[in-house]
Amino acid sequence: MSKQLDGKRALLVGLLIQIFLASCVVQPPKKEEKPVDIYESIRNDVIQYRHEPDQQRAIVQAGSDYINNQINQVRELFFQKDYEQASQLAERLVRQAPNNPDAYYWLARIRLEVADYDQASQMALKGLSVSQKGSNVRKELQRVQQQAMIGAN
Numbered sequence: 645m646s647k648q649l650d651g652k653r654a655l656l657v658g659l660l661i662q663i664f665l666a667s668c669v670v671q672p673p674k675k676e677e678k679p680v681d682i683y684e685s686i687r688n689d690v691i692q693y694r695h696e697p698d699q700q701r702a703i704v705q706a707g708s709d710y711i712n713n714q715i716n717q718v719r720e721l722f723f724q725k726d727y728e729q730a731s732q733l734a735e736r737l738v739r740q741a742p743n744n745p746d747a748y749y750w751l752a753r754i755r756l757e758v759a760d761y762d763q764a765s766q767m768a769l770k771g772l773s774v775s776q777k778g779s780n781v782r783k784e785l786q787r788v789q790q791q792a793m794i795g796a797n
Contacts, residue, residue, distance in 0.1 A: 730754050734747060734751040745785065749771050752792070
């Protein structure tokens with residue numbers, strides 16, 4: 645019986661040694677993975693994007709200069725009494741710059757001049773909706789609208 649006991653003890657000691665050795669096995673350290681930077685290629689890109697402040701200001705200025713040029717052309721055509729050409733240019737200008745009250749003012753003035761009082765009033769109202777309170781163009785739009793209402797009656 646003592647041989648059986650010694651055999652069981654030897655088996656138990658062998659199992660304990662295997663467990664101990666298994667826990668001592670060193671696993672290679674895991675590589676620390678850097679998080680992937682999905683914007684790295686963009687940061688290193690040499691393309692200059694349109695949203696950069698200097699370029700954006702240049703674009704806005706160029707657009708503003710273009711609109712002012714167009715308004716001046718409408719004004720000149722109006723004073724030359726070329727209402728058809730002035731009207732076409734002003735209509736295009738209103739589509740291109742729907743937030744510019746001057747465009748609506750000149751279109752309203754043209755409509756008033758050709759006795760299209762309803763259209764003159766509508767354009768003046770649209771111009772008033774995009775103009776700043778207290779501005780000169782707002783005062784002129786109010787005057788044109790009043791004249792259109794008087795003309796319509």
